[in-house]
Amino acid sequence: MNTIVETRTLAPAVKLFRIDAPKVARKQRAGQFVIVRVAPDGERIPLTIAEADSDAGTITLVVQAVGKTTTLMNALDVGDEILDMAGPLGTPSEVAEFGTVVVVGGGVGTAVSYPTAVALSEAGNSVLAVIGARSRPNLLLEEELSAVCAEVRVCTDDGSHGRHGLVTDELADLLETRSVDRVLAAGPVVMMQAVAETTRPYDIPTVASLNPIMVDGTGMCGGCRVSVGGTNRFACLDGPDFDAHLVDFTLLEQRNRAYLDWEAKQRADLHPCAAADQAVDFEATP
Amino acid sequence: MSELSRRERMKRTPVPMPERPPDERRTDFDEVNDGYTAELAIAEAERCLYCARPTCVQGCPVGVDIVEFLRQVEAGRFLEAADVIAADNSLPAVCGRVCPQETQCEGACVLANKDKPIHIGHLERFVADHARAQDRPVAPPPAPTGRRVAVVGSGPAGIACAGDLVGLGHDVTVFEALHELGGVLAYGIPEFRLPKEIVAAEIDRLRERGVSFETNAVIGMVDTVDDLLTVEGYDAVFLGVGAGLPRFLDVPGENFIGVYSASEFLTRVNLMKAYTTDGDTPLVDVRGKAVVVFGAGNTAMDAARTAVRLGGEPVSIAYRRSREEMPARAEEVAHAEAEGVHLDTLVSPLELLGDGDGRLTGLRLQQMELGEPDDDGRRRPVPVPGEIREVAVDVAIVAIGNMPNPLLLRATPDLDRSERGTVVADHDTGSTSKRGVFAGGDIVTGGATVILAMGAGRRAAAAIDDFLRTEPQAAGH
Numbered sequence: 084m085n086t087i088v089e090t091r092t093l094a095p096a097v098k099l100f101r102i103d104a105p106k107v108a109r110k111q112r113a114g115q116f117v118i119v120r121v122a123p124d125g126e127r128i129p130l131t132i133a134e135a136d137s138d139a140g141t142i143t144l145v146v147q148a149v150g151k152t153t154t155l156m157n158a159l160d161v162g163d164e165i166l167d168m169a170g171p172l173g174t175p176s177e178v179a180e181f182g183t184v185v186v187v188g189g190g191v192g193t194a195v196s197y198p199t200a201v202a203l204s205e206a207g208n209s210v211l212a213v214i215g216a217r218s219r220p221n222l223l224l225e226e227e228l229s230a231v232c233a234e235v236r237v238c239t240d241d242g243s244h245g246r247h248g249l250v251t252d253e254l255a256d257l258l259e260t261r262s263v264d265r266v267l268a269a270g271p272v273v274m275m276q277a278v279a280e281t282t283r284p285y286d287i288p289t290v291a292s293l294n295p296i297m298v299d300g301t302g303m304c305g306g307c308r309v310s311v312g313g314t315n316r317f318a319c320l321d322g323p324d325f326d327a328h329l330v331d332f333t334l335l336e337q338r339n340r341a342y343l344d345w346e347a348k349q350r351a352d353l354h355p356c357a358a359a360d361q362a363v364d365f366e367a368t369p
Numbered sequence: 370m371s372e373l374s375r376r377e378r379m380k381r382t383p384v385p386m387p388e389r390p391p392d393e394r395r396t397d398f399d400e401v402n403d404g405y406t407a408e409l410a411i412a413e414a415e416r417c418l419y420c421a422r423p424t425c426v427q428g429c430p431v432g433v434d435i436v437e438f439l440r441q442v443e444a445g446r447f448l449e450a451a452d453v454i455a456a457d458n459s460l461p462a463v464c465g466r467v468c469p470q471e472t473q474c475e476g477a478c479v480l481a482n483k484d485k486p487i488h489i490g491h492l493e494r495f496v497a498d499h500a501r502a503q504d505r506p507v508a509p510p511p512a513p514t515g516r517r518v519a520v521v522g523s524g525p526a527g528i529a530c531a532g533d534l535v536g537l538g539h540d541v542t543v544f545e546a547l548h549e550l551g552g553v554l555a556y557g558i559p560e561f562r563l564p565k566e567i568v569a570a571e572i573d574r575l576r577e578r579g580v581s582f583e584t585n586a587v588i589g590m591v592d593t594v595d596d597l598l599t600v601e602g603y604d605a606v607f608l609g610v611g612a613g614l615p616r617f618l619d620v621p622g623e624n625f626i627g628v629y630s631a632s633e634f635l636t637r638v639n640l641m642k643a644y645t646t647d648g649d650t651p652l653v654d655v656r657g658k659a660v661v662v663f664g665a666g667n668t669a670m671d672a673a674r675t676a677v678r679l680g681g682e683p684v685s686i687a688y689r690r691s692r693e694e695m696p697a698r699a700e701e702v703a704h705a706e707a708e709g710v711h712l713d714t715l716v717s718p719l720e721l722l723g724d725g726d727g728r729l730t731g732l733r734l735q736q737m738e739l740g741e742p743d744d745d746g747r748r749r750p751v752p753v754p755g756e757i758r759e760v761a762v763d764v765a766i767v768a769i770g771n772m773p774n775p776l777l778l779r780a781t782p783d784l785d786r787s788e789r790g791t792v793v794a795d796h797d798t799g800s801t802s803k804r805g806v807f808a809g810g811d812i813v814t815g816g817a818t819v820i821l822a823m824g825a826g827r828r829a830a831a832a833i834d835d836f837l838r839t840e841p842q843a844a845g846h
């Protein structure tokens with residue numbers, strides 16, 4: 084069950100897994116995720132299904148090692164089994180013929196938005212991708228996105244590839260020159276918030292794929308609640324996609340910091356030196 | 370046994386349950402009650418009057434033949450006693466521990482009006498534990514019928530249904546969304562009240578008898594109910610998916626860090642082992658922190674007593690009615706108090722307060738008083754004008770009930786449900802508006818009890834058996 088059939092390192096600390104999971108592959112729709120557990124007494128963590136191949140019976144996950152569970156996961160290899168994997172979970176992304184859609188991906192968020200970009204392209208949209216990373220080696224899925232998008236624009240924090248700047252800078256420029264019908268954002272919370280503020284003056288429907296901390300992923304605990312338009316919603320049931328103009332990002336950012344001390348301690352236990360670095364890596368990818 | 374006269378029996382004093390002292394037990398998660406010894410069990414059974422018209426049996430939701438089981442206990446025939454109970458109750462080790470006996474069997478015992486009801490629950494627990502320790506061989510399986518039933522959910526309803534169906538020769542698979550089996554018995558009710566090994570033993574026994582289990586199977590998302598009936602070729606489906614969606618208070622500040630639903634708090638601790646050094650799942654540190662629990666049912670007591678064990682200080686229950694109205698089992702309220710949980714009654718939260726980082730720091734409580742009785746006859750709590758106080762708290766746990774989880778229901782639109790969102794199912798058969806689909810337990814009743822879920826699972830098993838026998842061309846074929 085859940086045997087890993089292929090792995091590939093996409094970037095430092097980012098690994099792609101193709102996993103044998105025929106039922107999940109058959110049911111998956113863009114925007115859905117699985118909950119995995121990789122060790123006895125281990126945590127349950129959500130991971131987006133980046134790709135599903137129902138003929139081969141496999142799903143693809145792209146995992147960035149940021150803490151204990153993702154680090155343990157990235158130590159797995161071909162032939163290993165994922166201890167527990169439940170899904171597909173979440174409400175699929177809304178896919179229709181919108182016209183011109185811009186997909187904004189920051190860091191591992193690029194892998195989160197990839198399946199929706201594919202689905203939107205297949206639905207007849209003209210899809211533009213704006214993707215960003217710290218530096219060239221950290222950039223994910225540029226080639227894959229080029230295959231389905233009309234255009235892929237790249238931004239890096241250090242200018243080593245594409246534009247020297249943030250994805251929101253690129254998005255702002257793009258909105259000045261093009262008429263865009265819909266924007267999708269996935270990445271660090273600060274990035275999604277910045278995207279929402281960038282599109283707000285244009286009144287462009289904008290969707291963010293939220294990443295709150297989850298436990299069960301089935302609506303049982305309420306830990307993944309997010310505030311959307313002043314109402315609490317469970318991201319695992321009603322999301323993870325929500326109207327970015329209505330999301331309380333400050334709250335999401337705060338709630339994702341609930342266990343910082345614990346997470347830092349776990350990172351330190353795993354590899355004492357790299358610990359501090361990695362925390363920064365994840366937070367600073369807008 | 371009849372050597373004892375009625376008068377002698379009435380003169381005896383009830384045998385208390387041996388329990389670990391509060392100061393010891395509040396520091397660990399081991400079981401609070403030690404259980405009767407054989408001698409204590411016999412002594413307690415010797416108080417029974419063996420009434421000709423036993424009211425105790427009427428008080429039990431599944432009609433356990435209490436008179437006969439007590440007779441066997443008194444005679445020291447504990448395995449025979451276990452067989453008597455098993456005829457009506459497939460989870461006696463669980464029910465003996467968690468049934469609200471004071472409103473059921475024991476509340477209906479004739480001796481209850483002298484405040485000396487027979488401790489039927491303690492005896493049921495003793496008998497079940499005794500039988501489990503003997504590790505008796507499972508009954509040989511009957512001839513296979515070749516019919517396949519899918520049971521969704523591994524809580525008491527699902528377990529009981531699966532047990533009866535496999536006993537009737539059907540091929541049964543239980544699908545569970547989580548990675549562990551047992552439903553609320555596994556992730557909700559804590560170890561100190563219901564050791565997990567008891568739940569595991571029940572599951573193992575079902576496995577030995579041939580029931581298959583699939584964990585991580587979220588029905589409605591991976592397979593739908595229709596998929597089970599058509600693609601997967603099951604002849605019938607039983608839905609025992611519980612009432613899993615937590616309800617919140619709907620007051621400002623409920624999203625501060627440190628505010629949990631009881632389900633999240635208990636799941637992190639019980640299922641994910643957040644309290645052990647092995648567990649990877651975090652929990653806000655409650656050591657030396659003020660913890661408040663909203664609600665006063667079993668879930669609230671479990672959350673409060675768990676917080677005490679994790680080092681919370683002080684831990685209080687905030688309840689808007691008075692102690693008399695608390696829905697928790699009397700034993701749980703008494704145990705909670707003995708362990709140092711403070712009962713703050715007639716208060717209602719107005720607002721939760723936090724700091725700049727979004728962490729909970731306190732709350733505003735409104736003092737209440739009891740007013741006129743409302744529809745269900747209980748006096749309605751009403752605010753006392755102007756009496757509002759502010760309290761410092763670090764962790765707040767909301768235990769005010771659950772609603773049906775929409776996950777499976779959304780994917781099964783042709784299943785009739787009530788205004789409350791529960792599945793509409795026939796009380797006697799569990800049959801629903803969808804052919805071949807039966808339901809029972811909390812998903813039908815809303816949050817209720819283990820014994821009611823167990824009973825519903827068993828009645829549905831009988832109905833499913835009928836359905837399979839009378840309609841050989843079952844749904845989907």
Ligand SMILES: Cc1cc2nc3c(=O)[nH]c(=O)nc-3n(C[C@H](O)[C@H](O)[C@H](O)COP(=O)(O)OP(=O)(O)OC[C@H]3O[C@@H](n4cnc5c(N)ncnc54)[C@H](O)[C@@H]3O)c2cc1C
Pocket residue numbers: 116126128129130131132144145146147148149150151152153154191194195293294295296297323339340343346347349362365
């Ligand atoms: C719907 C959804 C889809 C996701 N898809 C992917 C994916 O495809 N690939 C991927 O690599 N990650 C994805 N994530 C994030 C992933 O679940 C977290 O990185 C993971 O839970 C971290 O676990 P850990 O034990 O390794 O790290 P922890 O020690 O728990 O956390 C390490 C760091 O990550 C932060 N963090 C913790 N949980 C989250 C979270 N849920 N979201 C964002 N930051 C978090 C912490 O604040 C901390 O800085 C997704 C999250 C959600 C909610």
Ligand SMILES: Cc1cc2nc3c(=O)[nH]c(=O)nc-3n(C[C@H](O)[C@H](O)[C@H](O)COP(=O)(O)OP(=O)(O)OC[C@H]3O[C@@H](n4cnc5c(N)ncnc54)[C@H](O)[C@@H]3O)c2cc1C
Pocket residue numbers: 467468469521522523524525526527544545546547551552553554557558559586587588589609610611612613635667668669671698774776777809810811812816817818819820822
């Ligand atoms: C903390 C707590 C303490 C309690 N204390 C007591 C007590 O002392 N005495 C008492 O009598 N009662 C008590 N109760 C109530 C009692 O536990 C429930 O009434 C009983 O467990 C209901 O049983 P069930 O089988 O209907 O559902 P559950 O026990 O809720 O089991 C349902 C199962 O179905 C699974 N599931 C849900 N959706 C799906 C899906 N789509 N696909 C697959 N699986 C799914 C769930 O994960 C769960 O495992 C307590 C409840 C709680 C929460």
Ligand code: SF4
Pocket residue numbers: 428429430431432433435458464465468470473474475489490493820
């Ligand atoms: S099942 Fe519950 S109510 Fe019935 S006799 Fe046993 S403890 Fe009492």
Ligand code: SF4
Pocket residue numbers: 416417418419420423424425426435436477478479480487
């Ligand atoms: S009502 Fe009480 S005394 Fe009478 S048979 Fe039942 S348990 Fe015994």
Ligand code: FES
Pocket residue numbers: 296297298299300301302303304305306307308317318319320
């Ligand atoms: S993760 Fe528990 S309700 Fe969403």
